[in-house]
Amino acid sequence: MREYGQVVQTLTVYIFFKVPNSIKPLKVTCTNCKTSFRFPARDISWLNQLRPDVHPEKRKVDELERLRQLYNIPHELFTLGVLSSRWATGRIQKSVYFQFREKNPKATEREVLKAVFKSRERISICFGYMMSEEEINKIMEKISSLDDLINYFITKEEAEEPATPDPLGIGARIESILSG
Amino acid sequence: MNLNQWLDCIAEAYKKNGKSFSSPIKEILLKELPETDQNVDIIDRDAMRTGVIWIPFAIEDESQNAVIEETKELMIQHFFDKFIRSETFGPISKVNNYFGQTVEDNYELEGSPFIDMAKTYWTFKLELQELFPQYNNLIVSQILLRVENFIGSIFFPYPGPIILWVRGRREKQKQLIEQYAPEVDIDSFLDNNPLLGTLDGRISKEVFNERIWTSCPNSNCLHFF
Numbered sequence: 304m305r306e307y308g309q310v311v312q313t314l315t316v317y318i319f320f321k322v323p324n325s326i327k328p329l330k331v332t333c334t335n336c337k338t339s340f341r342f343p344a345r346d347i348s349w350l351n352q353l354r355p356d357v358h359p360e361k362r363k364v365d366e367l368e369r370l371r372q373l374y375n376i377p378h379e380l381f382t383l384g385v386l387s388s389r390w391a392t393g394r395i396q397k398s399v400y401f402q403f404r405e406k407n408p409k410a411t412e413r414e415v416l417k418a419v420f421k422s423r424e425r426i427s428i429c430f431g432y433m434m435s436e437e438e439i440n441k442i443m444e445k446i447s448s449l450d451d452l453i454n455y456f457i458t459k460e461e462a463e464e465p466a467t468p469d470p471l472g473i474g475a476r477i478e479s480i481l482s483g
Numbered sequence: 484m485n486l487n488q489w490l491d492c493i494a495e496a497y498k499k500n501g502k503s504f505s506s507p508i509k510e511i512l513l514k515e516l517p518e519t520d521q522n523v524d525i526i527d528r529d530a531m532r533t534g535v536i537w538i539p540f541a542i543e544d545e546s547q548n549a550v551i552e553e554t555k556e557l558m559i560q561h562f563f564d565k566f567i568r569s570e571t572f573g574p575i576s577k578v579n580n581y582f583g584q585t586v587e588d589n590y591e592l593e594g595s596p597f598i599d600m601a602k603t604y605w606t607f608k609l610e611l612q613e614l615f616p617q618y619n620n621l622i623v624s625q626i627l628l629r630v631e632n633f634i635g636s637i638f639f640p641y642p643g644p645i646i647l648w649v650r651g652r653r654e655k656q657k658q659l660i661e662q663y664a665p666e667v668d669i670d671s672f673l674d675n676n677p678l679l680g681t682l683d684g685r686i687s688k689e690v691f692n693e694r695i696w697t698s699c700p701n702s703n704c705l706h707f708f
Contacts, residue, residue, distance in 0.1 A: 318698055318699045318704055319696050319697070319698045320696070320697065320698070320699070321694035321695060321696055321697075322694065322695060322697055323691055323692075323693070323694060323695075324646060324648060324649050324680070324690055324691065324693035324694060324695045325649065325650075325680060325690075325691055326649050326650050326653055326679060326680060326681060331697070333699040333701060333704055335699065335704055336699060336701045336703065336704035338699060338700070338701040338704065340699075340700050340701075342697055343650065344700065348654055351648075351650045351651055351653070351654040352651050352654050352655065353651070354648065354651065355648050355651075355695050355696060355697040356696045356697055356698060358697060358698070358700075359700075360700040360702060361700060379658065398696055398698070401696075402696060
């Protein structure tokens with residue numbers, strides 16, 4: 304099956320586009336660079352558990368899978384390892400930014416950034432804390448770009464959740480592969 | 484199901500796992516949560532009152548947290564046990580009324596493990612609604628709501644702006660069935676599941692019409708311009 308993704312935004316960040324929601328693997332062609340690729344890149348359990356906008360490139364998937372197999376890491380745990388990387392935090396924020404931007408084309412940059420901020424902060428609700436509008440506004444005063452927003456969350460989350468012991472350096476290796 | 488019936492149901496879940504549903508445990512579950520923070524948006528507050536979303540809460544007492552976690556886990560297991568035995572949490576007629584048709588007609592499917600799961604789930608969900616809004620701030624209601632959310636978000640995702648990738652959902656369903664209901668024919672469940680888009684029919688068609696976001700893997704395209 305051949306599907307053409309619709310490029311939504313290019314600007315200065317990643318290109319995100321939509322593909323059909325299917326269990327079957329898709330052949331997708333990027334309308335920007337005309338590259339055809341298989342989505343998902345591989346039929347691997349941990350990759351299937353990752354949200355599609357956080358799928359690494361195929362070569363990274365292969366490298367990550369080699370790492371996972373080397374240490375025999377369960378798929379579910381490995382998904383969490385990828386998701387807790389700085390790389391994934393940044394990638395998710397960028398994707399959410401584009402999705403808000405697409406749905407609210409007339410919104411100001413500040414409004415979109417605030418919506419992205421709220422979407423991430425809302426996760427904290429599960430852990431018993433809900434930030435007030437006033438608190439959000441205070442933090443937003445210091446955030447004027449998507450990069451500021453991403454850095455805010457990376458710094459905050461690292462401060463709140465000290466890195467779990469990584470004696471074998473697996474977490475660091477995941478980060479390095481994803482960022483490479 | 485009223486509050487007492489739900490407590491009986493929880494007691495049954497404890498008993499089946501060889502645990503005692505003691506008075507101190509019951510006492511913890513019947514504790515009231517503090518009033519919802521006034522800073523919380525009025526729409527969210529109303530959704531919490533009616534059990535659409537759960538109330539965030541944090542308890543410092545570790546032993547109480549252990550009871551909450553254990554109750555949640557036992558109720559998840561209890562849910563799957565009922566599903567395995569094709570049992571429901573209440574009369575199926577309530578679900579039929581809710582859908583305006585039978586569960587089989589709604590999902591355009593018959594005699595599949597998925598239908599058994601749907602009946603168990605929807606009776607759980609509809610019976611749980613009986614606790615809201617009256618008991619919305621009791622710990623027990625909030626635990627049951629989390630159980631319902633946990634199962635519902637994976638097996639019966641609600642329509643909304645957030646579209647989950649069906650492959651990811653399938654993977655999660657497989658894991659949970661393997662963990663909680665290994666007796667179930669997993670392939671039959673997954674391959675005959677309209678919400679995974681693995682069948683013909685109205686719901687599967689809707690799933691396939693959904694769009695999910697991904698990005699171009701070409702490093703030249705992917706990188707900053």
